[in-house]
Amino acid sequence: MINLFKIKGQKREDAANANGRAPVKKQSAGELRLHKDISELNLPKTTTISFPNGKDDLMNFEISIRPDEGYYQGGTFIFTFQVSPSYPHEPPKVKCKTKVYHPNIDLEGNVCLNILREDWKPVLNINTVIYGLNLLFTQPNDEDPLNHDAAAVLRDNPKLFESNVRRAMAGGYVGQIYFPRCI
């Protein structure tokens, strides 16, 4: 129970700053876990990371992937990460900032990667997600399409798919859609 006699004797003055604690911002459990994830990052050599808001905002960051094999070799693709205070209970929100011709990434930058949604588990971490994103470029998948047209071309005509990817990355039209250069 709360000691009522103590409360009765308590004056407002000791409620304020009782422990010499400076009233600074609080760090959520999610932020702390993210701090651990980031400090242990083991980036593949295709990937770099940056923190647009400086060293004290780890909850918003960007990674840049430059695949060294496959259809997308030589392109540079930027992803933004938004991590909520409920991390790792909630997965990070990831969007692709670079417009890309890809079966599993739509033109708004939504990414279809199972561990970002239905298969996310709190034991996974930022490293896992980064490896998953890398995999999207080496193994694009026509079975989970977000860009329906690109998926159909990959499935039915891989040669055409390859040349479409090249054209998009060099900066050009695929069908009606323009893709800015990302090489």
Added chain:
Amino acid sequence: MANALAEQGRWRDLDKLLARPGNIVGHGFEHSPTLREEIGEFVRVLVVGAGGLGCELLKDLALSGFKNIDVIDMDTIEVSNLNRQFLFRLQDVGKSKAEVAAKRVMERVSGVTIVSHFCRIEDKDLEFYNDFNIIVLGLDSIEARSYINSVACSFLEYDCDDKPVPETVKPMVDGGTEGFKGHARVILPGTTPCFECNIWLFPPQVKFPLCTLAETPRTAAHCIEYAHLIKWDEAHSGKAFDADDPVHMQWVYSEALKRAELFGITGVTYSLTQGVVKNIIPAIASTNAIISAACALEALKIVSGCSKTLSNYLTYNGLEGTHIKVTDFVRDMDCLVCGPGTLIELDTSVTLSQFIELLGEHPNLHLSKPSVTYRGNNLYMQSPPILEEMTRSNLLLLLFDLMGKVPKDTIHVSGTTEKDGKKTSCLRKLRVVFKGVVGGSTDMDIARSS
């Protein structure tokens, strides 16, 4: 005259609990004919949330002898609330829930003062929360619970034997309902598990694969999530979706409806849209009443000691028959939020780099390559290289200065530790105490001694 009689009768049963001795009372209970009035006069309680549970809680607490109540909620009243949030009327739609709820309870229960706060919980500073003797939560999100939990636990201090200091314990009573199910729990930071100790109790929200939404929708919820997650961005480049904006919600609803028609799916309604987008499960008024009653009673027991408190997690299920079960969950002693952490005494002359070295030599830590963070400031990061570079200059600075010259505070470190020849990565809470620095006014102390 009739009112005065009613007023007397109102407290009759409560006084039987508080004014008489008993055999199953809590530890240290001191019955007294004035105990109810003392609780009313001296105890300050904060109710977080003025929705379905919050309305019940305010009513229940006011009728349990609490007279100094504050309530905080950022939401405004919607028509769909009126079936269960019984303090609100049709003419209140659009007004602050906290303000209207406070006013209505004060009109009905004389002598009670309810101060309302129409704002986000994050808008209040730590001292606001520290002023309350007990915090009662009527929330519907994990995020908000986790925030209040971390605030309440941040007041907790441990003595040198790792025992919680009683004056720093901020008790919480947390209620939650989802349809026919609910829970009530008592959180005494440092004694019973905090919210973060067993956050795994809360199942993660169901998330549909994006490609299912885009390609093969099968349910009304799929259509709604498509409009919410994919279509919104296509149509509103860069504009963030706001679940609390009815115009945005209406847009998602009408897009979902179109999509459902296209795929021959039925069942998309406005309220389902709200439910899916905000992850709301239809609320049952009686579940709120049952859970709130349990919470208010626990709050009374915590402040008065008139009976032993719930230990420590009650679940209620009214779906098939009625089941109530109480589980005694155990603490996570390594919990970053409520755990004691490791006490480290330091000289004010220690630099960050010396501190990092100390962590490796510390017998209980053996932490190699630690990164250090203090209240949101990353003092040193071992990796990635870009952050290492940005924080490297701190290494030569005094830790005391980097921590704003506070006499003691909590700091967090992550690194690798070796146990039985096996390397594991870990995140540790440290209680740093600077030797020879007393109270909160170091500068004044120095001025006086010189």
